[in-house]
Amino acid sequence: MPPEPSDRTEVLAIGPKIRALPIIHGSGDCAIRAREELLAHPYDCLAVPLPPSFRGDVEEAVDALPSISVVLQRDAEGETDGFTYVPVDPCQPVVAAIRTAMGERIARAFVDLESPRFEGRTGYYPDPYALKRVRVEGFASAILPGLPPPDPEGSQARRHAWMANRLRELEDRHESILFVCSITDWPWVRDAYQRRAEAPEPEWFLPQMRTCRVDPKTLIFLLGELPYITGLYERGRRELTPDDNLSVDGVKEMLLASRERLRKDRPKVARRITPQLLSVYFRYVRNLSLVERRLTPDLYSLVMAAKQTAGDDLALALGETAREYPYHEAFDRGERPWWWDEPPLRMGDGRAEVPSWGTAAMTSRLPGQAIAWRSCELRPRPPEPDQKKWKQRWDPYGMCSYPPEDQRIESFQRHVADQARAILGADLARSEKFTTSVRDGIDIRETLRNWHKGDLYVKVIPPSRGSIDAVVFLFDVPADPKVYVHRATWFAEHAEESTLAFFATDPMQNLVGPGIAQAEYGGALFLYPPRLIPDIWEDPRLRRLDTLEERLIGGALLHSKERHVALVCPKPPPASWRRLARRHGRKLVHLPLRKFSGQLLERLRTFHVLNGKHVRSYAADFIREM
Incomplete structure (x- = not known):
């Protein structure tokens, strides 16, 4: 019994x-x-x-x-x-x-x-x-x-x-x-x-x-949980894997699946989603959940956190992944029920499109948590027909930049110039025995080397000589000329902008709005203060330089008024680049690319080309923040 x-x-x-x-x-x-x-x-x-x-x-x-x-x-x-x-x-x-x-x-x-x-x-x-x-x-x-x-x-x-x-x-x-x-x-x-x-x-x-x-x-x-999370519960049941903590672990798996989805569609954007960024994302999700007095996040919190930490691309990928249910065509009995071949029901919010009936009000016999709808503005990628229409209307003789991106990269290039000047000063640093002042700080290495003497050594860093007015960024070395087909020299619109020469991907292959194209720098040269220079891609004095990187470095060496040129690239400059600098009486100051945040660099190298200054008035409605 x-x-x-x-x-x-x-x-x-x-x-x-x-x-x-x-x-x-x-x-x-x-x-x-x-x-x-x-x-x-x-x-x-x-x-x-x-x-x-x-x-x-x-x-x-x-x-x-x-x-x-x-x-x-x-x-x-x-x-x-x-x-x-x-x-x-x-x-x-x-x-x-x-x-x-x-x-x-x-x-x-x-x-x-x-x-x-x-x-x-x-x-x-x-x-x-x-x-x-x-x-x-x-x-x-x-x-x-x-x-x-x-x-x-x-x-x-x-x-x-x-x-x-x-x-x-x-x-x-x-x-x-x-x-x-x-x-x-x-x-x-x-x-x-x-x-x-x-x-x-x-x-x-x-x-x-x-x-x-x-x-x-x-x-x-229709479902109480997100379709993707529901699929994870079903996978646990079918494969006999633990499913008792999927309300949290399932969210992590869904985010990783969203990153993989993004990696297939937009691999360059997916590279920005680093473990460090994921850590920031999950802390943000936790805080949003606690603000709403929840222990686990809802879809709104997940998408909003993705938008504000990684941009619209991840938020859109996460929203699409959350809607996927992988077992829609699976049957435990191995055969379809008789009603499966009939047209499907299309569910909505409190209403549904019932086959052979029409739209009708729907009331659940198993009502659960009340649903609160909130808006979250995301900018999806434009459909192909719209892109073709915008491409046909593009005026090749009227192009300009997007001011917020100009301000961002100008600020960064000045920071790089300051870093290069600091390196110039560090080359002149020396050590001396401590007497009455610690000068520029304790020299730990020299002090330890003379530890047996009992002497204390300090650093003496004299003021750097000269300045830097040319900064070269090389994001992709070696650069493929078949990929970076867009090459141009842009002049400053005001005194706070640099003269810019660059090579980039073809902006006409990625139109994101009417008169708005998106491209990616392969390399860029900044001359500040701005000045008028010949187009380095047409200048006969640089004709013998074959590669895109050499042409950009040659333009910097030719038009720099200072002895030193800052060079930001993944590897130290090869001997051919140093010989080129010596021929012009210049010296390259190398800063490794890894010194800067990968997420920041990915954000900086993506830029937009506008088809006229009037496009700036509405460009923010179409440009997705990175």
Whole structure:
């Protein structure tokens, strides 16, 4: 015989043979808890809060999992003309309990009241991730004071009285019953059971049932968890891998999948998503979740954090990845159900496009967390037809830069010039024995070298001689002339800008808006203060320089008024570049590219070409921040 059920005084005990499991509909954590509860105790009956008319269709749809479907019941004629539905979702606790009971040959009872029009109640509940540390009894008891009682004459009170009487009937046939119900129904069903509330008279109507598959593009409106996270729960079940912490680990895996997705479409952008950036991203997500009083993030927090830490590209990739459910065409039985070949249902927010019916209002029989919609502005990549139209209207004789990018890279090149001047001063540094002043600081190396003498040495760094007015950036060495086909020399519009010569990718291959093209520097030369110079790509004095890098360095050596030229590149300059500098009476001051942040460099080398100064008035509406 099964063991004696829990004592009547237990929090979740409804009767001597009935134990309730209060859950939040649509929660993967609660679905795992329902599955573990059924497998951990010898229940011989599962009671679920659905009417008996749903039983055949729901169990058939559960048998077709992991392919997601929806069971519809048309509302009776009246004020509304819509449907109530049951989402057959692996992360629905009620569906997970039915699925487990079917696998373990446990009897199922559908105990809810048949009603021609169902009134679903969503709510704002604590994050069910707390069930990792808190027992179900404590979680449910903590919520209990905040649950408003139902209207004694309303439909919810009638449902509670009906389910209490159905549970009492089940006690006559079963020894141990698990009642999986919403956390908002549990105390009132228990109260109706304890006071033996009289069962209401059911309304007579003819249920019109229908099962539909769901368009995979609209699953995000149907499922309680994100479709990608739902797929991870299903993968854990199929591959017998741990799935008890997917509400957090699944978010990390989803972000990595988004990065891989971005790496295929835009590999140069994906390079910016470094482990350091991911660390900043997850700290930001954590803070956003705590601000919203959540333990786990929602999609809005994930996308907003991606936008503000890595730009619109990652935010868009994350949003697209979150909508993917990999098991849409998988069936546990190995064959499609008969209704799978019919047109799919397209789900929306509270409404759906039902095949052969049209758009109708939808009410879930398993309502969960209330949904709050918030806007997040993202700039997607423009469609191909728009790009072709913008390319046809492009004026090749009217091009200019984007001022915010000019200010950013001008500030950086001045910082590089200051770094190069510091290197010039460091070359003249010397050490001397300490007498009365520490001068420019303690020279640790020289002091340790003379430690046996007991002398202290200090640094003496004299003022640097000369200045630097030419800075050369080489981002890609060796540069492929087939890739960097755009070569130009731009002159300053005002005294705070440099004269710029560069080679870059073809901007016409990446139009991001009307009159707005995006390119990427391969190398750039900055001359500051600005001056008029011949176009270095047409200058006959530089004709003998074959490579793009040599032409850019040659232009800097030719037009620099100072003896030193700053060179930022991945490797030290080869002997040919140093000989070129000596022929012009100049010297290259090398700064390694790795000295600067890779994310910063990727942001700086991406720039936009505008087709006229008038485009600046609306360019910000189309340019995505990196």
